[in-house]
Amino acid sequence: MHSVSTRVSLAWDEEPPFEDSEVLVIVGKKYYVDIRLKRVPENDYVIDWAMAGVKEWLHTEADPPKARFTPILTTRSELQNADEGTFSTLDNGDILETGEMLDPNTGRVRRYSEIWRDLPINKGSVFILEGIGTSDAPTIQRAWLAKMGNYQAAVAKISEDKFLAWTAEKVAGRPGWDVTKFAGPVDAATIVLPIEDPSPLWGVGTLFEANGITWLVKEAFMT
Known part of the structure; x- marks a missing residue:
């Protein structure tokens, strides 16, 4: 099931829930882009964790919904392994995800609970793209961009230890897209830009160039 969601809270083990990041996740039928940014002074942002990868449902009809998330591109080298979460719907419609994963703050595998809230989206095109090269400097090593409804999100690796991410x-009533949150080197702000809907929509596997980047279409469908 495809969705755009934001995180309400995170809790480790039996500790109180908290939220210290601004999170936007776009999930297609197979791929996802997950952007988690922290606000710093003067209304700037830094990347807490940004990633893109594959989501696979693991449950049968009789089981609670369970999915595996396998990152293809991640800004945290210590969080490269897949993690699995089980999902349930709360009384208010929010989604509770529980599982186990590495807590980067302690270096230990711990139980986690995350509460997610789906955002309303406009009907229209959905696409998830993988950036596989640039024609002009500065270059990117890898990039992923997702669009669903009135939201876009992107993460890119610029060099071995430099990344950018935005939503x-x-x-x-306004033309174009507003980048509401950006984190990364200032001189990288225009490397990866929002992409407008094509007409007609691309097919999966299509290669095209936009803003100096060659993109491979991983998913594309209409809602």
Whole structure:
């Protein structure tokens, strides 16, 4: 099931829930882009964790919904392994995800609980793209971009230890996309830009160039 969601809270083991990041996750039928940014002074952001990868459902019809998330691109080298989460719907409609994963703050595998809230999305095209090269400097090593409804999100690896990540929204009555949150080197702000809907929509496997980047279409469908 495809969705755009934000995280309400995170809890480790039996500790109190908290939220210290601004999170936007776009999940397609197979791939996802997950952006988690922390606000720092002067309204800037830094990357807490940004990733893109594959989501696989593991449960049968009789089991609680369970999925495996396998990152293809991640900003945290210590969090490269797949993790699995089990999902349930709370009374208010939010989604509770529970499982085990490495806590990067302690270096230990711990139980986690995350509460997610789906965001309303406009009907239209959905696409998830993998950036596989650039024609102009500065270059990227890898990039992923997802668009669903009135939201876009992207993460890119610029060099071995440099990344950028952003989220963007389409505001009714205004042309183009507003990048609402950006984290990364200042001189990298224009390397990866939001992409407008094509007409007609690309097919999976299509290669095209936009803003100096060659993109491979991983998913594309209409809602």
